[in-house]
Amino acid sequence: MNRISSVVRMHLKDRLGWFMLPWIILGSSFVVNLGIAAFVEEPITTGGLASIYIYMLVGGIVSLVQTYPFAIGFTVRRQDYLIGTLATMTGISVYSAIVLVLLGAIEKETSWGVDLSFFHLNYLSDGNLLAQWWVHFGIMLSMLVGGFFISSIHRKFGKNGMFAFFIAVSLILSVAIFIVSANDGWDAIGRWLKDHPPTAAELSAGMLLLSVIFGFASHLLLRKAAV
């Protein structure tokens, strides 16, 4: 059997983790918000949707920890493992995004009878169904691959390496912010954003580009990582 499809199967065996828990968590957030909306007069918009994205971020982090020693321990190639994992994450993002778009469409028509905006949100759900799917897909895949990338750093460089990475990122961000402030750049940025407001779809494309970079970076990190 093709090793890559074996890796995909390996991930999907964990039905609880990929197919049940994310929806249970999202579902409970939804139910709570539904309850609140029923009691409140005005229409409410809530950010409970974020729960599934956070779950996927954590899922990405955890997937490496759980499956890398297992797969490599069972003599799977690192290359096959990476491709299989990225393929699995893509598939999960595809199907999850479809479900979210469908739920958003239902919400758009019914507001669930209590004027709740949970799945169909301004800005995020702008555009047609395909655009909406693209946004959900982009965010979800970025969370998954981003989490996986963070885990790869930990795998290769250990706890200290991970801290070093985050410190480095903070430093770079701080320096960047300082430079912008020093040059009174915030106005320019604000104006540019007003003239070229990025759509959610464009942001999503940007995140996907980031995912590709993360994926490649994970490959470099795992190439010579011990088990």
Added chain:
Amino acid sequence: MNNIVEITGLTKKYRDQIAVHNVSFALEANKIYGLLGRNGAGKTTIMHMITAQAFPTSGELKVFGEAPYENNRVLSQLCFIKESQKYPDNYRVVDVLDIAETFFPNWDREFAYALVKDFQLPLKRRMKRLSRGMLSAVGIIVGLASRAMLTIFDEPYLGLDAVARSLFYDRLLEDYAENPRTIVLSTHLIDEVSKLLEHVLVIDNGELILNEDAEELRGQASTVVGAAAKTEAFAIGRQIIHRESMGGLASITFMGRLDAEDRKQAEQLGLEIAPVSLQQLVVHLSKRNQGNKEAIAL
């Protein structure tokens, strides 16, 4: 290609220690090897390098004539069962077996499930809820059912009682006889497996200190026990590897077979001759190697 594994000058250095130092050996096809030595001697590191799960600092390593790294021709015929193997948290026993079937091309499903019955494993139980013994049993089942041309077991029986271990040896021998392949057993329970082994490799402090046919090894060392002075006299000129004393008695272990003359002489001196088990031999040689290293360091 005659040798399944060919290792030349293998070295693994970490920042503060040398885990494996200039180790060279070859493994032939269809033999059962014992890779023995104390904990931390370097055996596990070597096995990790053979399976491309760790990387040598220097030296050459060939499996089935090729480098194993990212090489499916090699990796798909390797099975490495380690005692520290991690399984995904939500996996049940049956999930591990299903996935193992997809990873190992020679997998025998019927055999695997027969073994599950033998070891009385609860198929639907989550891996993280298994006792240490059951966890080991899963590893053993995967190792045996994989029928990989090179199967390595690293301390595979943590937590297994004597009955289960005996079952493992039985199944191993049975399947090995019908499906010959190269098997490496790494363990500190040396005496138990000594009858199974065809060839013995002993690693101590990262070095290969013994590489011998198992049958040749038997009887290559002897222990003589008796009055201290007489025992010492008997041991003069022999290659001593261990000494023990208690009051006026001494026990000396040395390399070398005892012939009829020797036996007579020992009898006349009132000394008892005791055989040296493989385990004792490995322990003594390891200690001696340790002693030599300390002497050199001083």
Added chain:
Amino acid sequence: MDDSRPIFVQIAERIENDIIDGAMPEESQVPSTNQFAAFYQINPATAAKGVNLLVDQGILYKRRGIGMFVASGAKARLMEQRKEHFYEQYVVTMISEAKKLGITVDQLTDMIRRGENRP
């Protein structure tokens, strides 16, 4: 299993013992090497070595496609071997010891008769 001698030698000896005391009659089939290996929990190659030792000595022979059999005359041949071994190990030693103690051959023979008559 004796730690000081190769296992294959010990396997051969056990088979020899079984032949001598009649447990394995001549022309009867002997268990396969895999069966020996399984029974004693030893490596099949080692079991095979032991069996082959006896094949080389003409004690066992192989019937192609069927298995290993005890050769006719094996028991007699083994008894001869054992008697010769007995001579080397016990008789020769006894005589040299006797010489050291100044015991003559006649005295030795008397001693043997005396020993035989012990209850």
